[in-house]
Amino acid sequence: MEAITTQGVAIPRLGFGTFRMPGADAQPAVESALALGYRHIDTAAMYENEAAVGAALAASGVARDKLFVTTKVWHDQLVPDALHRAFDASLRKLGLDHVDLYMIHWPARDLDMAATLEALIALRERGLTRAIGVCNFNLPMLRRAVEEIRAPLASVQLEYHPFLSQASTLAYLRGKGIPLTAYAPLAQGRAASDPTLAVLGRKHSCSAAQMAIAWLLDQPGVAVIPKAARPESQRANLDALAVRLNHQDHAAIAALPKDQRFVRPPFAPDWDAAA
Template identity: 85%
Template sequence: METITTQGVAMPRLGFGTFRMPGAAAQPAVENAIALGYRHIDTAAMYDNESAVGAAIAASGVNRNEFFITTKVWHDQLAADALYRAFDTSLRKLGLDYVDLYMIHWPSKDMDMAATLEALMSLRERRLTRAIGVCNFNLPMIRRAVEEIRAPIASLQIEYHPFLSQAPMLAYLREKGIPLTAYAPLAQGRAASDPTLAFLGQKHGCSAAQMAVAWLLDQEGVIVIPKAARPESQQANLDALGIWLENEDRTAIAALPKDQRFVRPPFAPDWDAL
């Protein structure tokens, strides 16, 4: 598995997302993913499956240091004391001594960004997390985190798929050496039925969904964390690692609409802010 080294940690470029796998139902899916070879597992307090993820890790028999485990703090727990409590709860549910990446899941309008990031940095200094990161920050937010607060951001996790451009953000992150972790890489299932992706997939002997994953993996500094409950889909995403795009593929996917954002909670930041 190819990795990207960021802030001293190596992140596998293809991870296993667990959003919308609540409760114990997540455990067999994660166990199967580990058996297939996934080592980068992405969870969050809000997903309500950290205990199941932890149980799957424990049952796997795989050495802890082979895993890259990410979890996240919800946006109503960003004051330092609340964040520390949330982290302790996550660590206990996971049954781990540390996580590899701890992230702010969503920014909140009233958060003290400097204080929140300092709390994350404190966890890193205490080696309770190997790295820290943020999700769903817009460009002004990530600029402030990196340039003013000087937080050692190891990754920014945002929605990214063939129907949504992240060009300005990618340009900034590449300049700073920060990988982008793409969530909802299949556009919440829409990629699987896209005619252009299906046509390209026929040429490569793969599915439309695999083309979407391959397109993301084709890009410099991009990590992909598709969710897949079914073993066949888990394997298909792994197989996308072996798909090599040609220039005509890139041109065809570039021509798809790039303004389709599907994750729009009421507390999201202003995505158009530059």
């Protein structure tokens, strides 16, 4: 599996997402994914499945140093003391002595960014997480985190799929050597039924969903974490690694609407904020 090296860690470019796999539902799915060859597992406190993910990791027999495990702290736990307690709870549920990447899941409206990022950095310095990152920060927030606070971000996780442009953010992150991890890469299932992606997929003997994943993987500095509960879907996502796009494919996907954002919780930041 190709990996992106960043801040001293190697992030496998195709990972396994576990959103909307609550409780014990996650364990068999993660066990299957690990058996198929996934090594990058993405979870979060909010998913309420860290214990099940940890059980799957333990049952897999895969050596810890071959795994890349990400978890995240929820936006109501970003005050440093609360963040440290949340981290300890996540680590305990996962049954690990460290995680590979610990991330802010969403920024809070009253976020003290410097204090929160310093709390993350302290976890990294103690060896409890190998790297730190943020999710769902808009571009002005990223500029502040990187340029003013100088946080050593190893990844930024954002909604990214063929129907949503992240061009300006991606250009900024590439300039700073920070990978973008694409969540909801199938646009919450919409990519699988898109006519343009289906036509391209038939040309490459693959599905529309595989085309969407392959398009993301074809972009430098992008990792992808699709969710798939069924082993056959997990395998199909892995098979997308072999799909090679050409200029015509990219042109066709570029012509799709790029303003469709599907993850819009009420606490999301202003995505249109000027950089």
